[in-house]
Amino acid sequence: MSQNQSVWTSIRFWRQSAAWVTGFAVILLILLTFDTIGQITMGTDADLKNGITKRVPAPTVINYHIDYKYDQKRGHEVPVIGKKEPFFGKEWSPKEAKELLHLGKLTSQAKNCMNCHTLLGNGAYYAPDLTKAWIDPKWKDMIAMTGSKTKEEAMVKFLMDPSNNATHGRRMPNLKITKDEAMGLVAFLKHMSSIDTNGFPRGFSKGVEEFKAGGTYAH
Amino acid sequence: MLTSIKNNNFKYESQKLGMMYFRVAIVLFGAQLLMGLIAAIQFLVPGFLFEVFDFSVARMVHINALVVWMLFAMIGSVYYMLPDETGIETVGIKLGKLAFWVLTAAIVVVVLVYIFIQIGPGKESTIWLINEGREYLEAPRWADIGIVVVILIFYYNVFFTFIKGRKTGIMTVMVANLLALAGLYLAGMFFTDNISIDQYWWWWVIHLWVEATWEVFVGTLAAYALVKIIGAKREIVEMWLWIEVLMLFGSGILGLGHHYFWIGTPEYWWEIGALFSSLEPVPLVAMFVHVLYDWGKEQGESGSKPAITNTPAMAWIVTNAFGNFLGAGIWGFFHTLPQVNIYTHGTQFTAAHGHLAFFGAYATILIGMMYLGIQGSVGAKRMKATFKSKMAIFLITFGVLGMTVALTIAGYEQVLIERAELGGGWDAFFTAQNLPWYVQAQVWRTIMGVVTFIGFVYLVWDLLTIGKQAQAEN
Amino acid sequence: MLFEKFTDVVPSFWGWLNQGPLTLTIFLHTIIILPMIWLYFKEKKRLNGK
Ligand code: HEM
Ligand code: HEM
Ligand SMILES: [Fe+2]
Numbered sequence: 001m002s003q004n005q006s007v008w009t010s011i012r013f014w015r016q017s018a019a020w021v022t023g024f025a026v027i028l029l030i031l032l033t034f035d036t037i038g039q040i041t042m043g044t045d046a047d048l049k050n051g052i053t054k055r056v057p058a059p060t061v062i063n064y065h066i067d068y069k070y071d072q073k074r075g076h077e078v079p080v081i082g083k084k085e086p087f088f089g090k091e092w093s094p095k096e097a098k099e100l101l102h103l104g105k106l107t108s109q110a111k112n113c114m115n116c117h118t119l120l121g122n123g124a125y126y127a128p129d130l131t132k133a134w135i136d137p138k139w140k141d142m143i144a145m146t147g148s149k150t151k152e153e154a155m156v157k158f159l160m161d162p163s164n165n166a167t168h169g170r171r172m173p174n175l176k177i178t179k180d181e182a183m184g185l186v187a188f189l190k191h192m193s194s195i196d197t198n199g200f201p202r203g204f205s206k207g208v209e210e211f212k213a214g215g216t217y218a219h
Numbered sequence: 220m221l222t223s224i225k226n227n228n229f230k231y232e233s234q235k236l237g238m239m240y241f242r243v244a245i246v247l248f249g250a251q252l253l254m255g256l257i258a259a260i261q262f263l264v265p266g267f268l269f270e271v272f273d274f275s276v277a278r279m280v281h282i283n284a285l286v287v288w289m290l291f292a293m294i295g296s297v298y299y300m301l302p303d304e305t306g307i308e309t310v311g312i313k314l315g316k317l318a319f320w321v322l323t324a325a326i327v328v329v330v331l332v333y334i335f336i337q338i339g340p341g342k343e344s345t346i347w348l349i350n351e352g353r354e355y356l357e358a359p360r361w362a363d364i365g366i367v368v369v370i371l372i373f374y375y376n377v378f379f380t381f382i383k384g385r386k387t388g389i390m391t392v393m394v395a396n397l398l399a400l401a402g403l404y405l406a407g408m409f410f411t412d413n414i415s416i417d418q419y420w421w422w423w424v425i426h427l428w429v430e431a432t433w434e435v436f437v438g439t440l441a442a443y444a445l446v447k448i449i450g451a452k453r454e455i456v457e458m459w460l461w462i463e464v465l466m467l468f469g470s471g472i473l474g475l476g477h478h479y480f481w482i483g484t485p486e487y488w489w490e491i492g493a494l495f496s497s498l499e500p501v502p503l504v505a506m507f508v509h510v511l512y513d514w515g516k517e518q519g520e521s522g523s524k525p526a527i528t529n530t531p532a533m534a535w536i537v538t539n540a541f542g543n544f545l546g547a548g549i550w551g552f553f554h555t556l557p558q559v560n561i562y563t564h565g566t567q568f569t570a571a572h573g574h575l576a577f578f579g580a581y582a583t584i585l586i587g588m589m590y591l592g593i594q595g596s597v598g599a600k601r602m603k604a605t606f607k608s609k610m611a612i613f614l615i616t617f618g619v620l621g622m623t624v625a626l627t628i629a630g631y632e633q634v635l636i637e638r639a640e641l642g643g644g645w646d647a648f649f650t651a652q653n654l655p656w657y658v659q660a661q662v663w664r665t666i667m668g669v670v671t672f673i674g675f676v677y678l679v680w681d682l683l684t685i686g687k688q689a690q691a692e693n
Numbered sequence: 694m695l696f697e698k699f700t701d702v703v704p705s706f707w708g709w710l711n712q713g714p715l716t717l718t719i720f721l722h723t724i725i726i727l728p729m730i731w732l733y734f735k736e737k738k739r740l741n742g743k
Contacts, residue, residue, distance in 0.1 A: 005740040011388065011454065013736040014461035017729050021465050024725055025472035032491070032707060033419075039703050040415040040483050055483050055702055056415050074486075074700045098412075105412045107341030109352030115275035120482045121565035122418055123354055126262070126274045128648040129565055138645040163270065168649050170265040173273045181341045192414055196702060198489070200481035202561050207641035469725065486701040487711040494718035 045094045048081065055196040059097035062087045062187050066194050068135055068204055076199025087190070088152050088183060097187070104188030107181040116172070119192065121200060127172065129201065134186075134193035137205050138167075155189070156182040228598035231302035233309035233380075236316055238596060240295025241589045243323055245679060247288035248582075250330075252672050254281035259665040263658070276337050279350070279357050280330065285577065286355055287326055292585035293436060294373055297393065299592050300443050301377065304393075305384025311376045318372040325365045329358055346410060353417070355425055356407045363408050370401045388457035389446075392464060393439045400432035415483030422478040429576070430499060430547070431471035437543070437584055438463040438506060444536055444584075444591060448529050451513045459509050466502035474499050480557045481564060489557040496555045500548035510540040528601050529594050531608040531685070535587030538616055542579020550575050550623070562638045567660075568630025575623040589682060599689040607681035614674025621667030629660035 007013050043054030048061060065082035084091070092100065108114070114123035117130045128136075139151045146165055148154040158165045159182040162172035177185070229235050258277040260267050268277075301309050309315060332349055339345030346352070347360040358366065374397060381394050407424035411417050442460045445451040476492025514537065527533045550572040554563040563569065594602040633651045641647030651657060701708045711717040 007733055007736045007740060009458060010736055010740060011458050011461060012739075013732060014458055014465060015388075016732050016736070018461050018465035018468070020728055020732065021725055022468040022472070024728075025468060028721065029472055029475065035705050035707055036419065036479070036484050036488075037416065039485050039705070040413070040419065042413055053702055055485070056413060059412075102412050103341055105414065105417075106343070106346070106410075109410075110339050110341045110345035110349070112275045112279060112338055112350060112352045112357070114352060114354050115278045115357075116273075118565035119414060120418055122421075122478075122482070123565070124275070124278055125565065125567055125570055126258075126278070128645045129643060132644070136645050167645075168653075170262075170649075170652070171269065173270045175338060178340070184341065188414075195415060195483045197481045197483060198486055200561055200564060201638065201643035203642035205642050205644035205647060208644060208646050473721070485703065485705065485708060487705075487707045487717060490711055490715065490717045491721070494715065494722070 053081075053196075057081065057191070057194050058094065059101040059187070059191060060092060060094050061194045062097055062100070062190050063091050064194075066135060066190065068132060068193070074199070076202065077204065078196055078199070079194045081194060087187070089150075100184050100187040101191055102184075103181060104184030104186070104191075107177065107184055108188055111175045111177065120195070120197060127170070130189060130192065131195075131197060131201060132193045132204050134190045135204070137208055142167075152183075152186050152190075155186045159185055228596055231308050232312045233298045233302045233315070234592070234595060236309075236312065236319060237295040237297075237299030238592050239316075239319055240291045240298065241592055243326075244288040244292040244295060244585070245589065245682065247284045247291065247326075249675060249679070251281055251284035251288060252668070252675055254278070254284065256665070256668050256672065259661070259668050262661045263665060272334075273337075276333065280333055282355055283333070283357055284330070289433075289577075289581050289585060292588065293433075295592070296440055296585065296588040297373075297377060297397070299588065299595070300440075301380055301390075303447070304387050304390045304443065305380050307380065307384040309376050310379045310383060311372070314372055315376050318369045321365070322369045325362055325369075329362050332359070333357070343410075353407070353421055356421065360408070363404075367401075367404065370404070374398065374401055387453070388460065389439055389442050392435065392460055396432055396435045396439065396464075400428065400436065403427050403432065418482045419479070419484065422475060426475045426478055427472070429580070430474060430496075431468055433581065434467045434471065434502070434543075434547075435464055437539070437580060438467065440584055440588060441506065441510060441536060441539070444532065444587060445510065445513050447591065448533050448536070449514060449526055450528075456513075459505075463502050463506060463509075466498075466505060470495050470498035470501065474555075477555045477557075477560065480560055493556050497552065499555075500544070500552050503544045503548040507540045507544045510537060529591055530604040531602065531612070531681075532587045532590035532594070534604060534608070534612055535583050535590065538612065539579065539583035539587065542575065542583050542616075544579075546572065546575030546577070546579035546623070550627075562634045563630065566630045566633045566638070567626045568634060571623045571626035571630055574619060574626065578619045586678070590685075593682065593686045594689065597686040597690040599686075599693045601693065602685065602689040603692070605681060605685055605688060607677050608685065611674050611678035611681050614677060615671055616674075618667045618669075618671030618674055621670065622664045625660045625663035625667060629657050629664070632657045632660070 040056050042059070043052065043057045045058050045060045047054055048058055048064065061081060063084055063086075065085045067080040067082055068077050069080045070076070071078045108119070113119065113130070116124050116127040118125065120131050121129060134151075139154055142158060142165070143149070143151060143154045146154045146157040148157060156179065159177050160179065161174060163174050166172070254277045257268065257272065258274055258281055261274045261277065298309065298315065336349050339349040350357040350359055351363075377397060378394060381390050403424050406420045409420075438460055442456045445456055446453055473491055474496035476488040477496040479488035479492060514533070554560050554568055554572065590602070632654055636654060637643060637647045637651035641650060701711075707717065710720055
């Protein structure tokens with residue numbers, strides 16, 4: 001009967017509140033998940049042909065030029081899918097592209113790339129982030145260093161024998177990657193660079209030119 | 220701790236089973252530290268074990284041993300507290316023991332395959348038999364399925380013991396939370412070509428474990444331990460527990476959004492992730508206040524006589540209150556806003572937070588539970604910290620704090636040079652990695668890792684001997 | 694600048710709510726807290742009514 005029975009020390013009140021808040025947070029998360037999964041499901045080949053922007057484009061994005069540019073409206077860099085360009089000297093059909101990407105993603109897990117590198121920023125911090133590896137300016141040097149004609153060829157050569165194509169003391173080991181697997185990995189990396197990551201990494205490699213020109217940190 | 224299993228002071232088989240889990244946990248903890256040291260040395264001496272036992276292998280075993288020893292110690296803690304809380308023996312204890320041996324054998328096979336086979340060709344069979352290549356969830360598919368079966372047995376035991384026995388508030392939270400914890404594992408068990416969807420579900424397991432269900436688990440353990448060690452009042456402890464559940468789940472579930480800033484997911488996660496995860500430290504402060512408040516109060520009430528029945532366990536639980544708040548709360552908040560995270564994402568800064576948070580929030584309290592188990596096994600009314608207990612807690616805590624500070628400095632360098640100034644990428648990465656201050660920080664991390672390891676040696680020594688000593692004193 | 698133009702790639706219900714500083718989270722926090730006020734008064738009645 002006493003008026004000073006406080007609700008704040010009532011176990012019942014806290015139990016009910018905990019149940020409500022937890023239940024509601026779970027429901028919200030589920031609703032948000034439906035919306036998000038819808039947005040990050042891969043687009044189709046037709047989307048690419050019609051210039052429809054998808055957060056995660058179809059595997060056939062490997063047939064296109066990919067750039068990463070500042071977008072005035074969104075206030076950060078976004079991937080820009082450009083004109084068609086040959087990938088390993090040809091245009092890949094949707095089926096072929098899908099299979100190649102599948103092989104690449106599978107190989108990335110089988111070889112455990114994520115326990116040295118980060119992918120989309122998640123993983124290990126021993127080696128460079130691979131989110132935009134496809135458009136890394138360093139591949140220009142690597143094409144010359146590996147005696148290749150194209151970037152994809154240089155990447156395959158590097159991935160198949162990284163310890164003999166090393167650029168730093170901290171080398172990537174030879175992971176016994178076959179030629180097919182390496183091609184798959186390059187497709188996987190190219191596809192990843194076309195994903196809209198809301199501007200991560202910011203100002204990608206913007207300081208590298210200065211660095212090359214003998215900027216502050218060049219040795 | 221070895222003798223503690225043969226010891227007959229336990230009234231319940233369930234508690235013996237708990238000790239069996241603890242024993243495996245501590246071995247895996249040692250393996251974790253050794254692997255961490257190898258990986259840390261490889262940062263400094265890149266030729267160390269190159270193409271024999273590469274960084275990726277050492278790191279994979281490091282973090283897998285971490286997750287597995289914590290799960291073992293968690294299962295052990297539950298089997299240990301179950302009869303205390305319900306007042307009865309665990310229902311399917313024989314099945315529980317069988318499950319223990321199956322799980323342990325499976326873990327041994329998985330680790331041997333990690334160490335000796337390491338990687339496989341880019342085929343489905345690698346994912347089924349060797350490793351799945353997804354950080355923390357590397358366990359091959361066959362082991363995933365085995366783990367699910369064993370966890371189902373465990374949950375069956377907990378659930379039906381709860382139904383049959385006394386139903387305390389602590390156990391109500393435990394039973395509900397364990398269901399969520401076990402269920403979440405399923406979100407990490409499939410393959411997709413879409414790396415964004417892959418990471419979307421991957422974080423369901425990792426984040427919703429460590430920042431929701433594991434935290435509630437720790438709240439439950441702390442509640443049990445406070446009642447047990449300092450005789451805190453059950454009504455008060457249980458009220459706090461519900462408040463903690465409210466705040467932890469209220470912030471932690473949608474706080475998941477702080478991992479959805481840059482993986483291809485929509486921009487609205489910036490806001491959801493930032494705001495909900497910013498509230499995550501609040502319950503950690505509350506837990507901290509709660510433990511210290513109860514501690515002070517109980518000590519005051521009993522006057523000159525020490526009220527704490529197990530001082531090493533209590534010391535680890537107080538360290539847990541600090542560590543959880545510092546490692547998860549402060550270090551987590553440091554990088555949880557998208558404005559900051561766009562630069563810190565995937566740098567040594569993340570590693571600094573990962574170390575202090577896992578240690579502070581989980582390692583500490585689970586070690587505390589081991590001490591509680593030993594006290595029970597020798598049937599001692601009181602257990603006092605020995606010199607070795609003190610060396611262990613001091614060196615391990617100091618070592619991990621030292622590693623965290625070193626990694627924070629390394630992370631700072633990396634964020635400013637590699638990310639802000641050079642914009643990330645291959646050359647930017649190595650420019651930052653080779654800066655003298657960065658290298659020094661890595662040296663200090665390794666030294667502090669050795670300190671941690673020495674502390675671990677003291678810990679094992681103490682766990683093996685403190686029981687007999689307490690028995691003799693009683 | 695309180696209400697900004699929609700910037701995300703795909704318009705969606707959640708993105709639509711997310712159109713200015715904190716609009717989405719203030720909205721979500723509010724609907725989470727409101728029922729707790731109701732729970733509070735319900736419990737207060739129960740405690741003091743008996
Ligand atoms: C005991 C609780 C916690 C543990 C064990 C923990 C552990 C971790 C670990 C291991 C990672 C790295 C994951 C990876 O390998 O990619 C991580 C990332 C992260 N944590 Fe926590 N954490 C905890 C609590 C918190 C809290 C309370 C916050 C925020 C207030 C937080 C914020 C973050 C953020 C923002 C990241 C992403 C870092 C990045 O972008 O690289 N964590 N956490
Ligand atoms: C002997 C002491 C230790 C050493 C030398 C050590 C070393 C390392 C190294 C080199 C990494 C890889 C980081 C990277 O990818 O750059 C790592 C990762 C990690 N370690 Fe340790 N470690 C030690 C102890 C611990 C302890 C005690 C814990 C927790 C209880 C822990 C938890 C972790 C976690 C969660 C990660 C993943 C971090 C992330 O992805 O952000 N380690 N450790
Ligand atoms: Fe998180």
